Each structure stands twice: as C-alpha cells, then as structure tokens.
Amino acid sequence: MKEYINLLPEKNKNEIREEKSFRNIVGRELAFIFPVILLVMILFSVKLILGIQEQGLEKSYNDEQFQGSQQDLKKYEDKFRETNLKSNLISKVQENHLEWTGVLVKLSQAVPDEVSITGVANKDYQIFLMGRAKNRERLLALKEAVNNSECFTGVNMPLSNLVSKENIDFQMDFEIKKNCLKSQ
Numbered sequence: 001m002k003e004y005i006n007l008l009p010e011k012n013k014n015e016i017r018e019e020k021s022f023r024n025i026v027g028r029e030l031a032f033i034f035p036v037i038l039l040v041m042i043l044f045s046v047k048l049i050l051g052i053q054e055q056g057l058e059k060s061y062n063d064e065q066f067q068g069s070q071q072d073l074k075k076y077e078d079k080f081r082e083t084n085l086k087s088n089l090i091s092k093v094q095e096n097h098l099e100w101t102g103v104l105v106k107l108s109q110a111v112p113d114e115v116s117i118t119g120v121a122n123k124d125y126q127i128f129l130m131g132r133a134k135n136r137e138r139l140l141a142l143k144e145a146v147n148n149s150e151c152f153t154g155v156n157m158p159l160s161n162l163v164s165k166e167n168i169d170f171q172m173d174f175e176i177k178k179n180c181l182k183s184q
Contacts, residue, residue, distance in 0.1 A: 098181040110145035151180035
C-alpha cells in the first residue's frame, strides 16, 4: 500500500479541492447535457423525416387529384366526341334524306276520280303502282297525268292493263326526278 504525504500548504489544498469539485460538476453537467443534445438531434431528425413524408403525401394527393380531374376531363371529352359523332351522323342522314311527302302529294293530285291505288312500292328513284281503274279512259288519264307531272318521268305500263274496258287491275312504274325528293 502506498501512502501519500501531503506537504502542500492549505491554500493549495483548497484550490485542488475546488478544482476537483469544479471538474466533477462540469463532468456531471456534460453527462446531463449530452443526452439532452442527443434528444434534440433525434427530435430534429424526426421533424425532418416527417417533413419529407408530408411533402411526399402532398405530392401523391395532388397527383391523385390531378388524375381524378384528368379522368373526369377524359370522360367529358369522350362524351363530347360521342355526341359529335351522333350529331354528324344525324346531319349526314338529314343531308341524304329524301322528302317523299311532296312526291306523294303530287302523285295523289295526278290520280283521277274512279281510280284507286292499292299498292305503292319503290326502289331507289323508281315507283311501282298497283291499283284499280273503273275504265280504260281513267287509266289512260292517270298515265297522262303522271307523264305530264314535273316530278315523274319514264312512265311504263304493260299493254295487258289496256285489254279490259271496265274494272281494270293495273300496274305502272315510273322514275322520280331526284330534285323532287331532296329536302327543301
């Protein structure tokens, strides 16, 4: 065992004690401050990480909102495109629409009394009539009226229609001029 002899004066002994005491206090303060600094650094890094995650979430939310609005916009564009296609189709149909009302009115005006039409058929611009006339003169009057009309041309009537004098079942076909069928 070693023994120490303290030959220092009392004043130096007090200074050494105070210095030891000071080092002890500083050591304890450092031991206390170090965990506090470590805790502050951990809190700062957590705040930084949360800020980065918040930015990521905001970006994904904005992207999701943008995609939602893009989908809505695409839906509306598709709806407009579909409506425009339907509108164009309707316009094309109306453009190529044949107006039969005027032609049928002119045909009914050309039919004399005592002649009845029992059937009307068409293929493109050709009309096929079937009917019954009271006599041959009425049938010839019908043929002449159709032939003289401004909308009809090329009247064909078989000679077999003219064989009987009374109660004649007849057939007749003729062309309609294209300008009479166009809508006005």
